Amino acid sequence: MLRNRVSRLAAATMGGALLMAAAACGGGDDTTTGATAGASSAPAAAGAKVGMAYDIGGRGDGSFNDAAARGLDQAESELKIEKKELEATAGETDAQKEERLRLLANGGYNPVIAVGFVYSGPLVKVAKEFPDVKFAIVDDDAAKADNITNLMFAEEQGSFLVGAAAALKSEKGNIGFVGGVDVPLIHKFEAGFEAGAKAVKPDIKIQTKYLTQPPDFGGFGDPAKGKTAATGMYDAGADVVYQAAGGSGGGVFEAAKAAKAMAIGVDSDQAALPAYADFKDVIMTSMIKKVDVAVFDFLKNFTSGTVKAGPAIYDLKAGGVDYSTTGGKIDDIKPKIDEYKQKIISGEISVPSS
Amino acid sequence: MNGFLDRVLGRVRLGGWLAVAAPVVAIVFAVLITSVVLLVAGKEPVEAFTTLADYGTQPRSMVMILNTGVMYYISALAVAVGFRMNLFNIGVDGQYRLAAVIAAGLGGAAVVPGVLNIVLVVVAAVVVGALWAAIAGLLRVYRGVSEVISTIMLNAIATGLGSWLVSEHFGVLTGNDLGTRPIPDDAHVPGIPLVAGTPVLVNGFIVVAILLGAAYWVVLNRTRFGFELRATGKSESAAVASGVGVKKMIVVTMVMSGAIAGLIGMPELLGASYKYSNNFPAGLGFTGIAIALLGRNSPVGMAVGALLWSFLDNSSNQLQLLDISKEIVQIMQGVVVLSVIIAYELVHRYRLVAEQRRVSRQLAAPAEPPKAEAAV
Numbered sequence: 246m247l248r249n250r251v252s253r254l255a256a257a258t259m260g261g262a263l264l265m266a267a268a269a270c271g272g273g274d275d276t277t278t279g280a281t282a283g284a285s286s287a288p289a290a291a292g293a294k295v296g297m298a299y300d301i302g303g304r305g306d307g308s309f310n311d312a313a314a315r316g317l318d319q320a321e322s323e324l325k326i327e328k329k330e331l332e333a334t335a336g337e338t339d340a341q342k343e344e345r346l347r348l349l350a351n352g353g354y355n356p357v358i359a360v361g362f363v364y365s366g367p368l369v370k371v372a373k374e375f376p377d378v379k380f381a382i383v384d385d386d387a388a389k390a391d392n393i394t395n396l397m398f399a400e401e402q403g404s405f406l407v408g409a410a411a412a413l414k415s416e417k418g419n420i421g422f423v424g425g426v427d428v429p430l431i432h433k434f435e436a437g438f439e440a441g442a443k444a445v446k447p448d449i450k451i452q453t454k455y456l457t458q459p460p461d462f463g464g465f466g467d468p469a470k471g472k473t474a475a476t477g478m479y480d481a482g483a484d485v486v487y488q489a490a491g492g493s494g495g496g497v498f499e500a501a502k503a504a505k506a507m508a509i510g511v512d513s514d515q516a517a518l519p520a521y522a523d524f525k526d527v528i529m530t531s532m533i534k535k536v537d538v539a540v541f542d543f544l545k546n547f548t549s550g551t552v553k554a555g556p557a558i559y560d561l562k563a564g565g566v567d568y569s570t571t572g573g574k575i576d577d578i579k580p581k582i583d584e585y586k587q588k589i590i591s592g593e594i595s596v597p598s599s
Numbered sequence: 600m601n602g603f604l605d606r607v608l609g610r611v612r613l614g615g616w617l618a619v620a621a622p623v624v625a626i627v628f629a630v631l632i633t634s635v636v637l638l639v640a641g642k643e644p645v646e647a648f649t650t651l652a653d654y655g656t657q658p659r660s661m662v663m664i665l666n667t668g669v670m671y672y673i674s675a676l677a678v679a680v681g682f683r684m685n686l687f688n689i690g691v692d693g694q695y696r697l698a699a700v701i702a703a704g705l706g707g708a709a710v711v712p713g714v715l716n717i718v719l720v721v722v723a724a725v726v727v728g729a730l731w732a733a734i735a736g737l738l739r740v741y742r743g744v745s746e747v748i749s750t751i752m753l754n755a756i757a758t759g760l761g762s763w764l765v766s767e768h769f770g771v772l773t774g775n776d777l778g779t780r781p782i783p784d785d786a787h788v789p790g791i792p793l794v795a796g797t798p799v800l801v802n803g804f805i806v807v808a809i810l811l812g813a814a815y816w817v818v819l820n821r822t823r824f825g826f827e828l829r830a831t832g833k834s835e836s837a838a839v840a841s842g843v844g845v846k847k848m849i850v851v852t853m854v855m856s857g858a859i860a861g862l863i864g865m866p867e868l869l870g871a872s873y874k875y876s877n878n879f880p881a882g883l884g885f886t887g888i889a890i891a892l893l894g895r896n897s898p899v900g901m902a903v904g905a906l907l908w909s910f911l912d913n914s915s916n917q918l919q920l921l922d923i924s925k926e927i928v929q930i931m932q933g934v935v936v937l938s939v940i941i942a943y944e945l946v947h948r949y950r951l952v953a954e955q956r957r958v959s960r961q962l963a964a965p966a967e968p969p970k971a972e973a974a975v
Contacts, residue, residue, distance in 0.1 A: 336882035362775035387774025430775040458762035460881035
């Protein structure tokens with residue numbers, strides 16, 4: 246009887262802990278939003294009112310939402326636009342995403358930018374309701390309308406280059422890939438990385454691990470999971486690990502530091518980011534996906550009245566993806582990587598995307 | 600004597616004005632604490648609450664609140680069935696997601712036309728949810744594995760299994776989103792124009808949710824099964840002594856909980872998204888736990904809780920327009936749950952103390968005990 250009571254109590258505590266954990270998820274950065282909003286109400290802002298809808302994580306995720314935010318900030322200072330940013334919550338329905346976009350469009354925000362393919366379905370509906378508002382969506386080409394611009398990236402091409410760099414730098418002939426969530430978008434990173442590595446060394450060993458399975462998107466924001474996965478790879482003989490895992494990437498860098506090995510960053514030039522200053526010694530390069538450039542370009546085109554609907558492809562040729570050289574760790578192999586880059590641009594090498 | 604847990608799970612009833620006092624105290628608590636949090640964050644509480652009130656009274660937002668509330672309510676019912684018997688089905692989350700994947704796969708294949716397809720999808724979801732929950736029930740009965748542990752693990756397995764089913768069997772790629780084939784138009788559950796002044800329709804599953812709530816009340820309070828379930832929840836040994844087959848009860852309750860859980864994803868699947876994709880709402884099972892606690896397992900209480908939770912969730916965009924971060928909404932939700940637990944506990948203790956005082960007063964004045972007792 247006593248045992249039973251204790252187990253009940255334990256159960257109750259656990260349930261409580263879970264609720265707390267759920268409530269704690271997605272820690273806040275309300276300060277940024279608050280501070281920037283104060284600036285936006287300045288009288289100088291006579292330009293466009295830009296509405297931005299982020300995916301889960303929002304501004305401050307150190308990854309692709311942040312990259313979009315950088316583009317917006319740049320536009321704010323250079324193009325004198327006003328901005329309003331809304332963020333998704335975990336576990337919401339398409340209808341709630343739709344409401345977010347509608348709220349922006351209805352509130353006089355034009356253009357409206359949706360960050361992430363999760364907005365694809367909702368955007369199609371809202372774009373139809375507001376034919377006079379221009380919309381853009383990042384990472385999605387399924388939402389098509391006369392007033393939707395699709396900002397697409399050739400992640401596989403950038404990943405090919407860092408894959409080649411990993412193979413050139415690996416002494417053990419053993420490298421790893423850590424993906425945040427097992428979704429088609431991240432498969433593109435993996436496919437490019439693998440193709441690049443094999444182009445250098447056909448018999449190279451590549452370990453692959455995805456942190457979570459959808460609909461659990463926790464793999465994009467769980468450094469502990471990233472660390473465990475990468476530690477496993479280093480223990481199994483890898484000496485370079487590439488991460489496409491959003492906020493979990495920090496854990497991969499930690500593991501690299503502990504194993505005195507190398508890691509490759511993603512989305513931003515992560516060796517140059519203050520958030521990762523402790524790990525800049527282990528980040529040999531990063532695959533840069535210039536969401537900021539795409540967002541800024543779109544806003545610039547908007548202010549000059551030259552927005553084009555349909556896909557805008559940001560590949561190597563357009564400079565939409567690239568690799569970084571901060572820290573000088575790959576200076577010795579740079580000519581070789583640039584050679585691959587030219588071959589991809591000229592079409593001599595075609596990189597698989599899945 | 601009843602324990603804290605009995606009081607938290609609403610197994611002890613409050614009578615008279617105390618039943619009204621507890622929720623009022625809880626609301627006052629929640630508003631006060633939220634105001635403090637807003638002030639600390641440098642925001643204006645009055646402005647925030649005005650925005651919330653304004654949002655909640657618009658026809659369009661009412662429909663949104665009802666639509667998410669329907670899912671939350673079904674989830675709370677699934678959790679509450681277990682709670683009433685001291686069974687902690689933490690696995691509602693995995694049960695509804697796995698059920699939705701398989702049901703969506705079947706529905707998308709369109710093996711039967713029209714209404715038959717709707718029936719097929721719903722039945723498949725209920726069966727999958729029930730079977731998945733039954734695993735935990737059987738493990739508990741035959742191997743003594745705590746259902747808390749097994750359901751948490753089954754959640755992880757359900758995620759993996761669902762993801763594998765979508766990527767290897769049912770999946771169709773649209774842009775960067777992988778999902779099941781959409782359910783054909785003839786098998787969509789139509790919405791209901793319930794709220795005037797907006798073209799947005801209320802999800803047809805609101806009818807199912809109301810019926811489920813009524814059935815929950817009838818089964819628990821007016822049937823022998825419900826009596827046995829509540830008896831087992833209050834004292835397992837007493838239930839055994841009075842001839843209740845506790846093992847059977849555990850499995851049956853778990854299966855019931857899982858069957859209801861299977862329905863959680865249906866409003867979204869058959870009334871909104873028509874497919875299960877990477878975008879399908881996750882985590883509704885955990886929301887259900889919070890709402891069951893909030894509503895103290897009573898069908899009406901949980902309905903109010905579900906609507907309140909849904910209202911807060913949906914108003915997050917409006918608050919963000921005021922530059923109040925969405926995390927504040929999560930803090931509010933947490934505060935509401937804690938307030939309810941604390942307020943009820945306080946009221947219970949007040950009642951206990953008041954009772955003791957009354958008894959000691961009666962003992963101190965021995966002149967007219969029979970009269971006083973008759974008055975009670």
